Amino acid sequence: MKPRHTIVCYLIAILCFASFQGNVQAQTAWTVAQTVDSGWGKVLTRVKYENGAFNFAWQNMDDWNAPLFYQVYGESSSPNLPFQLQITNSTMGGNPDIGSVKHLNIRYATAEGEFEASIQEGDYLNIPDGDHTVVGPPLSEDTVVIVYARYETANASRDVSPLIEDALLSSPQTIYNRQDFRFSSLAFEFDGTPMFVGSDRWGDRPLHVYDEFDQGVYSTKGFDGWSYWGGSSTATDIVNGEGVYVAGFSRNEDLYHDPIPHALATSVDLQSWNFLPLPQGYTVESIAYGDGRFIAVGAYSDPDDSSGSEYGAVFTSLTGLFWTVTILPSQGSLQDVEFTGSEWLVVGDNTSFWRTADGFSWEQIVPNNLAADLTAVASGNGYVVVGTAIGVLYSTEDRAHFSEQARYSGRVNDIAVGNDSFMAAVGSYFLAAEFSPAGIADITSQPASSYTVPGERVTLSAQAVGDAPLSYQWFQGSSGDTSVPISGATSATLETPQLFQTERYWVRVQNSLGSEDSATATLTMQEMPVITGQPEGESLNMGDTISSRVSATGNNLSYQWYEGSAGDTTNPLSGRTGSYFGLRAELPGSFQYWVRVSNDIGSLDSNTIQVQVIPVPPTITDEPQDVTITVNGFFGNLYVQAVGPSLSYQWYNGISGDTSNPISSATSWVYYPSDDSAGISNFWVRVSNSAGFVNSRTVTYTVLPMLPIIREQPLDHWITEGETVTLRVDIDYRSGTTYQWYAGYAGDTTNPASSTSSSLYLNSLAVGEHTYWVRVTNPDGYTDSADATIHVSPSAFSSWLAKEGLPEDETGDGDPTYSVSGDGFPNLIRYLLGADSQEQIRNTERFAHGLIEVGDQVYLSLQFTSLKDIDDATLHIEESSDLNSWTETAVLISAVDNGDGTVTYIYRYSGLMGTEKGFLRLRASRP
Numbered sequence: 042m043k044p045r046h047t048i049v050c051y052l053i054a055i056l057c058f059a060s061f062q063g064n065v066q067a068q069t070a071w072t073v074a075q076t077v078d079s080g081w082g083k084v085l086t087r088v089k090y091e092n093g094a095f096n097f098a099w100q101n102m103d104d105w106n107a108p109l110f111y112q113v114y115g116e117s118s119s120p121n122l123p124f125q126l127q128i129t130n131s132t133m134g135g136n137p138d139i140g141s142v143k144h145l146n147i148r149y150a151t152a153e154g155e156f157e158a159s160i161q162e163g164d165y166l167n168i169p170d171g172d173h174t175v176v177g178p179p180l181s182e183d184t185v186v187i188v189y190a191r192y193e194t195a196n197a198s199r200d201v202s203p204l205i206e207d208a209l210l211s212s213p214q215t216i217y218n219r220q221d222f223r224f225s226s227l228a229f230e231f232d233g234t235p236m237f238v239g240s241d242r243w244g245d246r247p248l249h250v251y252d253e254f255d256q257g258v259y260s261t262k263g264f265d266g267w268s269y270w271g272g273s274s275t276a277t278d279i280v281n282g283e284g285v286y287v288a289g290f291s292r293n294e295d296l297y298h299d300p301i302p303h304a305l306a307t308s309v310d311l312q313s314w315n316f317l318p319l320p321q322g323y324t325v326e327s328i329a330y331g332d333g334r335f336i337a338v339g340a341y342s343d344p345d346d347s348s349g350s351e352y353g354a355v356f357t358s359l360t361g362l363f364w365t366v367t368i369l370p371s372q373g374s375l376q377d378v379e380f381t382g383s384e385w386l387v388v389g390d391n392t393s394f395w396r397t398a399d400g401f402s403w404e405q406i407v408p409n410n411l412a413a414d415l416t417a418v419a420s421g422n423g424y425v426v427v428g429t430a431i432g433v434l435y436s437t438e439d440r441a442h443f444s445e446q447a448r449y450s451g452r453v454n455d456i457a458v459g460n461d462s463f464m465a466a467v468g469s470y471f472l473a474a475e476f477s478p479a480g481i482a483d484i485t486s487q488p489a490s491s492y493t494v495p496g497e498r499v500t501l502s503a504q505a506v507g508d509a510p511l512s513y514q515w516f517q518g519s520s521g522d523t524s525v526p527i528s529g530a531t532s533a534t535l536e537t538p539q540l541f542q543t544e545r546y547w548v549r550v551q552n553s554l555g556s557e558d559s560a561t562a563t564l565t566m567q568e569m570p571v572i573t574g575q576p577e578g579e580s581l582n583m584g585d586t587i588s589s590r591v592s593a594t595g596n597n598l599s600y601q602w603y604e605g606s607a608g609d610t611t612n613p614l615s616g617r618t619g620s621y622f623g624l625r626a627e628l629p630g631s632f633q634y635w636v637r638v639s640n641d642i643g644s645l646d647s648n649t650i651q652v653q654v655i656p657v658p659p660t661i662t663d664e665p666q667d668v669t670i671t672v673n674g675f676f677g678n679l680y681v682q683a684v685g686p687s688l689s690y691q692w693y694n695g696i697s698g699d700t701s702n703p704i705s706s707a708t709s710w711v712y713y714p715s716d717d718s719a720g721i722s723n724f725w726v727r728v729s730n731s732a733g734f735v736n737s738r739t740v741t742y743t744v745l746p747m748l749p750i751i752r753e754q755p756l757d758h759w760i761t762e763g764e765t766v767t768l769r770v771d772i773d774y775r776s777g778t779t780y781q782w783y784a785g786y787a788g789d790t791t792n793p794a795s796s797t798s799s800s801l802y803l804n805s806l807a808v809g810e811h812t813y814w815v816r817v818t819n820p821d822g823y824t825d826s827a828d829a830t831i832h833v834s835p836s837a838f839s840s841w842l843a844k845e846g847l848p849e850d851e852t853g854d855g856d857p858t859y860s861v862s863g864d865g866f867p868n869l870i871r872y873l874l875g876a877d878s879q880e881q882i883r884n885t886e887r888f889a890h891g892l893i894e895v896g897d898q899v900y901l902s903l904q905f906t907s908l909k910d911i912d913d914a915t916l917h918i919e920e921s922s923d924l925n926s927w928t929e930t931a932v933l934i935s936a937v938d939n940g941d942g943t944v945t946y947i948y949r950y951s952g953l954m955g956t957e958k959g960f961l962r963l964r965a966s967r968p
Contacts, residue, residue, distance in 0.1 A: 070557055071434060071447035074114070074464065074473040084451075086466035087227040090459030096235060097471055100224035105242045109224050109250070111235060114464070114471070122151075122185070124168045126208050128160045133192040133201050141194035145201070148188040154179045155188070166205075185209055222250055222261055223293075227455075228279040230311070240275035244293035247276035251311060264288065264306060264314045274301045278337075282330035285309055285361040289325030289337050300344045305337060307361050317364055323354055324374065331380030334359050336400050338387050340374035353389050357400040369395060369403060373414070381420040388415035388427055396440070411435055411443040419456035421463060422476040428453025432467050438506075444485040445560070447472060480508035481554040488548060488562035492597040493540050494641050495566065502534040503559050505550040513550055520547040520561045542566050570595040570638040570645045576622065578650035583657040583732055584686020587624045589634070591647050597640040607635040607649045627687050628731050629656035658733035659685035665726060665740045672719055672747040672821060673775050680711040681737050683728045690726055697725040697739045717776065719746040719821055746821030749778060755801075755815065755829035759941035761910060762836040765804040768829050770815050772799070778819045787814040787825045808835045808844045834875060834942050837913050838967070841872040854878075857967070869965040873916050875908045875943055886945070890961065893934065893949055900949040902934070903961040909942055917964040918948045924960055931961060 077084050077099050086099040095114040101107035108125075128145045130136040137143065143162040148155070153169060155177025160166050168185060180186065187209075190202040225239035228249075236251035237259075247267065250259050264276070273293035279286055288306045300321035306314040325339040337356040342349060353369035369375070373390025380386075387395045387403075392413060394406040417428040426436045427443070432451045435443040451468015458464075461476040486504035493499055505511055515530035516523055527535065527546075535546060543566045548559045574592030581587065591600070602617035603610055614624065614634075622636065632652045638645050663682030670677040681690070692707035693700060704712070704724075714722065722742045728735050753771035760766050772778065782794035782801040794801055794813065801813060811831045817824050835841040838857065839849055847868070848855035857869035861878040866888075871878060874887050882888045886906055893902035907916055919927040934947040950959040 071463075071465070071472045071474045073470055075471040077110075077469040077471075084469045085224055086454055086469060086471065087224075088455045088457045088464050088466040088471060089227050089229070090457040090464070091229050091235075092233045093459070095457060095459060095464045096227060097466070098224065098227040098235070098237060099466075099469075102223070105223075109222065109237060111227075111237075122168060124166075124185075124209055126166045126205070128162055128164060128166055128192075130162070132204070132208075134199070134204055137192055137199045138194040138197035141196065143192060143194050145190065145192050147190040147205070148176070149190075150177065150180050150186045150188060152179050152181075152183045168209075222248060223275070225275050226278050229281070231281050236279065236311075238276040238279050238288070240273075240293060244273045244275060247274055247288075247290050249276055249279060249288070249311070253311075262311065265312060266314055266316060267303065277324075277326050277339075278328045280328045280330045280335065282335060283333075283361055286311060287328055287330075287335050287337065287358075287361050288314065289328050289339065291324040291326055291339060300342070304339065305356060305364065317356075319366070323366070325356065326374060327377045329378045329380055329385075331385075334400050335361050336378050336380075336385055336387075338375035338378045338389070341368055351390075353387075353393055353395075355387065355395075355400075355403065365401060367401070367403060369393070369405075371395075371405075376414075376416045377418050379418045379420055381425070386418050386420065386425065388418045390414045394427075394440075406440050408437075408443050409441055417453045417456045417465070419458050419463060421458040422461075423479060426456055426463055426465075426474075428456055428465060428467065434465060434467070434472070442485060444483075445487060446474075478554045480552070482507040482511055482550045482552045482557055484548075484550055484557050484559050487560045488535075488546065490561075490563040490565070492565050492567050492641060495541050496539045498539055499537045499564055500534055501537070501546055501548075501562050503548050503550065504533065505557070507550075507552050508554060509552070511550055511552050513548055515546060515548045517544065517546055519545055520558050522547075523549075537564065540564060540566060565596055567597050567640050567642050568595045569642045570598055570640060572638060572645055572647055575648045576634070576636060576650050578652050580653040580655065581626055582655045582686070583626055583629055583730070585626055587622070587626050587632075587634075587652050587654075589622045589650055591620050591622075591636050591638065593620065593638045593645070595638075595640055595642075599639050600636055601639075602634060602636045604632065604634055606633055607646045610637075626652075626654040629654050656732035657685055657730075659683050659688055659728040659730055659735050661728060661735055661737055664738045665724070667741045667743070669743040669745065670716055671745045672716055673773075677716045677742075677744075678711055678713045679724060679726075679740055679742065681726050681728065683710070683735070685728075685730055685732075687730045689729050691729070692724055692726045695723055695725070697736050700727070714742050716744050719744050747775075747819075748822045749773070749817040749819050749824040751817065751824055751826055754827045755813065757830045757832070759832045759834070759943075760806070761834050761942060762806075762808050762840055765802065766806075766831055768801040768803070768813055768815075768831075770799050770817065770826055772817055775819055778817065780815055780817055782813060782815045784811070784813055786812055787828050790816070803831065806831060806833045808833050808840050832941065834908055835872065836911075838869065838872050842868070845878040847878060857965070867965070869914055869967070870916070870963055873907050873911060873914055873965055874905060888963075893947070895934070895949065900932075901959045901961060902947055902949045903931070903963075904945065904947045905963065906939070906943050906945045909938075909944055914965055914967050917966060918946075919962050919964055920950050921960045921962075922952065922958050927962070927964075 083102045084099055085102050089096050097112045097114055100109045126132060145160040148157045154175045156173040157176050158173040187202045187205050190205045192199045192201045221242050223239045223242055223244055224237060228236050228238055230236055234252050236249060238249045240247050247264055248261050250261055253260055274290055275293045277289045277291045279288045286308045290301055290303055292301060303316040304319050304323035304325050305317040308314045322342050322344050325337045328337040335358045339354050340351040341354040342351045351374050353371040353375040355367045356364050358364040371393040375387050375389035375393060378387045385397050385400055392411060395403045396406055397403045413429040415427050416430050419426050423438055424436050428434050430452050432449045432453060433445055434447040436446050437443045449467045449470050453465060453467050455466040463474040465472045482505055484503055484505045488501040488503050513531050513533055515527045515535045517525040517527055544564050545561050547561050550557055571594045573594055576589035576591045600618050600620055602614045602622045604612040604614060633649050635649045636647045661681060661683045665679045665681045668677055690708055690710055692704045692712045694702040694704055724740045724742055726737045750773045751770060755768040755770050758766045780797050780799055782796045783790055784792040784794055812828050814828050815826045842849050842855050851857060854861050858867045860867050866882050876882055876887055888905045890903045893900050917929055918931045919929050920931045921927045930951050931948040932951050934949055937945045939945060950961055952959050
């Protein structure tokens with residue numbers, strides 16, 4: 042295997058590292074490929090493998106105005122624009138003139154033109170910059186040429202052109218420099234163009250940044266259709282496959298675990314998004330596509346569970362449109378998903394590790410030597426590599442036995458695989474580990490550090506795998522220091538000589554394919570504890586915290602505090618096992634405490650301290666007040682405010698001081714008496730602690746009666762003979778409420794109906810009007826409803842005759858063509874119009890005529906109201922110009938359903954008034 046030589050040097054945001062690999066190391070040997078300037082504070086780094094290269098992106102998360110940087114690892118052949126460099130003595134290679142005002146005077150040319158600028162120390166050189174002066178024509182190539190660059194004062198000048206040129210080549214691309222984007226993850230379009238997902242600067246609304254018009258100009262886009270939400274939310278990932286994009290969403294740093302409105306969305310163009318209709322409570326942290334399916338991972342948290350407990354959630358889809366959701370029995374969120382080529386792996390909080398072949402049936406993996414929040418996973422060269430929230434990288438070949446391979450400050454954000462190597466984004470570091478031949482020597486269990494005592498011999502061991510033969514060589518010193526090899530120490534174990542001081546050892550394991558160095562095992566020599574600062578006693582009030590501290594020298598020290606005199610170990614204090622001792626003073630009195638400081642050499646006891654706890658009895662600061670409410674009222678609570686340590690409460694029924702009627706479970710500062718029935722009661726509360734008690738005043742609790750409240754009265758109804766109807770009443774219900782319906786008008790109880798519920802069902806009602814009401818009664822009294830009238834229309838002419846008391850054989854006054862009132866409206870028409878035999882009809886809502894304007898024309902009109910759904914007779918609207926010949930050619934203007942079983946019609950004469958005579962009439966016929 043050829044050695045790789047990599048040098049990456051960034052002038053502003055990147056620290057300089059040079060990594061030379063001169064021999065083949067084990068698969069899991071990690072080196073620093075690049076480091077983002079740690080002076081930034083908290084940095085989010087991401088790495089993905091795409092387009093045949095590793096792609097880096099990062100942003101300073103402590104600066105809301107920070108730009109987003111992007112770089113293709115190893116590319117440095119042309120300047121990256123836009124370019125920014127702060128002008129300081131450091132970046133300019135030194136101070137040309139101490140104490141003077143300095144400027145960078147520069148002239149440069151780009152494809153936009155030739156420019157001059159003068160930048161004062163402390164300000165930034167930006168290329169391009171619209172404020173720079175144009176002094177010449179543009180270049181024909183898309184590059185930057187430094188004509189001159191001098192860092193100078195009035196008395197001194199230095200040529201810094203080489204520094205500016207180097208900075209241009211090594212600077213990462215500032216892909217996005219707007220102040221409204223907070224980076225979360227790196228993603229790619231279908232054509233491999235990078236895009237970036239995250240949220241607005243406040244972390245409230247998810248956003249994505251991409252080259253919308255393929256012109257190298259990145260712009261912010263929201264997710265079309267995102268429901269408004271007042272909490273913090275971010276886009277966490279976007280992947281593509283099957284011709285669609287899938288986006289995931291999660292909470293930002295949210296202490297309240299408020300649910301976000303959406304967890305997954307799909308799009309075909311990155312502009313219009315369709316959101317998966319999931320219940321609230323789901324979040325997505327990572328998505329992957331492979332083997333013809335999407336798998337997203339995250340968490341589910343019940344919105345009604347105030348504890349905020351989370352469980353792992355997996356979302357699986359073959360198309361990106363229809364999803365299956367699986368809740369895994371693991372506490373905490375799932376963080377990353379990887380397709381290995383034959384199976385899917387998922388990792389998450391609390392060492393969650395799952396695998397599946399199809400994305401639907403999941404098997405849990407239980408690592409036997411790994412316990413951590415897992416944040417990233419990748420596979421390659423026969424290994425699975427996982428990262429943790431505290432910056433540790435582990436590797437495994439069998440998915441069960443893990444070995445620690447690297448440890449750096451920060452969270453492992455990503456692990457990517459490509460070009461026969463792994464790349465990890467850990468805190469502000471980008472780490473690399475090249476693939477190595479199968480069978481190379483690989484340490485799977487590191488020699489362990491420990492504490493020793495003088496004269497002790499320690500056995501150290503390491504476990505390794507790889508093609509035989511494996512050889513071992515132990516060294517004294519820190520890992521990598523080969524200056525002190527230990528003669529004869531060529532096995533997997535090392536027994537040290539007798540130790541009398543702290544020593545360090547490590548082992549190199551190698552075979553014909555390569556080698557790996559172990560971590561350093563530090564054997565720290567213990568010394569007898571020495572107490573350098575004795576704990577001190579104190580006097581304090583009940584409720585305050587007893588606090589004391591012992592100072593001691595030595596190593597591997599343990600502490601145990603006791604109550605009593607020094608040396609008396611009969612009363613150890615649970616949990617008090619540190620140099621600091623804190624204990625709430627619950628009881629008054631005098632107390633003694635001491636501490637024993639120990640290690641493997643021996644122990645030493647402290648002096649006894651005296652603690653005097655002054656009694657503090659309770660004091661009521663706000664007495665409970667009298668309360669008057671109605672039955673089933675609101676806010677009918679009694680409460681007391683008191684001060685003092687370790688307070689307890691007991692409420693009583695009766696007069697203050699009478700303890701004969703304690704109220705069970707009423708042992709809080711607030712008490713909610715029953716308000717189910719009217720009456721007057723007395724209550725009081727005793728507030729106590731170990732120093733005494735105090736009684737409250739007597740409280741009068743008055744519950745006023747509340748008659749039934751009718752929220753919705755029974756309604757009038759219009760029905761046809763033979764139809765049924767149900768009357769209903771709606772009330773504010775309370776226990777003990779009853780109903781009684783009556784026929785007649787409200788208050789008339791002479792005709793009770795059969796119903797004693799909130800509704801009354803009626804059938805077989807005769808033609809005419811029927812009135813009902815209901816009395817609602819509760820333990821405090823009753824309330825009568827309003828009247829409800831049921832209007833029953835006849836369903837046949839014979840029913841109408843019977844209602845009117847006319848001969849049903851249709852003779853005499855019962856003749857359909859006869860007008861009993863003599864007004865020209867015969868019985869059959871009156872029946873159809875819903876009128877009785879005697880009432881006045883003409884020029885009423887039932888029948889009227891006049892003139893009507895339609896546009897600029899005037900017509901003769903007829904308005905009448907008739908019954909609906911009549912089968913045994915028909916009304917005809919006819920018109921004539923000579924009172925001899927009648928036709929049904931009148932024009933219908935409107936028909937309005939009145940909601941009471943009738944319809945009001947307006948007809949007009951078809952001819953124009955003023956040009957000819959016109960007449961309209963109603964005619965009734967029967968089959």
